[in-house]
Amino acid sequence: MTTIERKTIPVMDGLWQLETDGKPHLLGSRCEACGEVFFPRKTLNFCMNCHKESLEEITFSGKGRVLMLTKVERQPAGGFYKGAVPYTYGIVQLDEGVNIFSQLIDEPALSNDERVEMVVVKLYEEEDNDVMTFKFKAEIIREGDKG
Numbered sequence: 001m002t003t004i005e006r007k008t009i010p011v012m013d014g015l016w017q018l019e020t021d022g023k024p025h026l027l028g029s030r031c032e033a034c035g036e037v038f039f040p041r042k043t044l045n046f047c048m049n050c051h052k053e054s055l056e057e058i059t060f061s062g063k064g065r066v067l068m069l070t071k072v073e074r075q076p077a078g079g080f081y082k083g084a085v086p087y088t089y090g091i092v093q094l095d096e097g098v099n100i101f102s103q104l105i106d107e108p109a110l111s112n113d114e115r116v117e118m119v120v121v122k123l124y125e126e127e128d129n130d131v132m133t134f135k136f137k138a139e140i141i142r143e144g145d146k147g
C-alpha cells in the first residue's frame with residue numbers, strides 16, 4: 001500500500017484567493033469610471049457597462065443576502081457538474097452590489113433575504129485531489145441589523 005498525498009485544487013482558477021485575514025475572498029472587477037462591479041473578475045480590461053478600459057481587481061467581503069433559492073434534485077445535463085445531488089442553488093446579492101449564482105449550504109434551512117457568507121468547501125474528489133468550490137451558508141452572527 002502506498003500513501004497518497006491528497007491535494008486541494010479549485011474547481012476553477014481565479015474565483016477566489018486567500019487574503020491576509022486567512023479567509024478566502026471572491027475576486028471581482030470594479031470599473032473606476034462608472035462603479036459597476038463584476039463577478040467573476042474580468043480578464044479583459046473592458047467595462048461591459050460604460051465600455052471604458054478602467055477595471056481594477058477587487059476582493060469581495062464574502063457577505064451578502066439570498067435573493068432566491070431552489071433545490072436541484074437531479075444531475076444537470078452536460079456532464080460538467082461532478083458534485084453531489086440534490087443541492088441548493090440560488091442568487092446571492094453581495095454587499096458590494098453584484099448578484100452571483102452560487103450553491104448554498106441549506107442547513108439550517110435558508111430563506112429569501114437571509115444574510116449569508118461565503119465558504120470554500122469540497123465539491124467532489126478526483127483521483128488524488130479534493131476539488132474545492134465556494135458556497136454560501138447562513139451568517140453566524142445575526143444580531144439586530146435587520147431593517
Ligand SMILES: [Zn+2]
Nearest residue numbers: 031034047050
Ligand atoms: Zn464602467
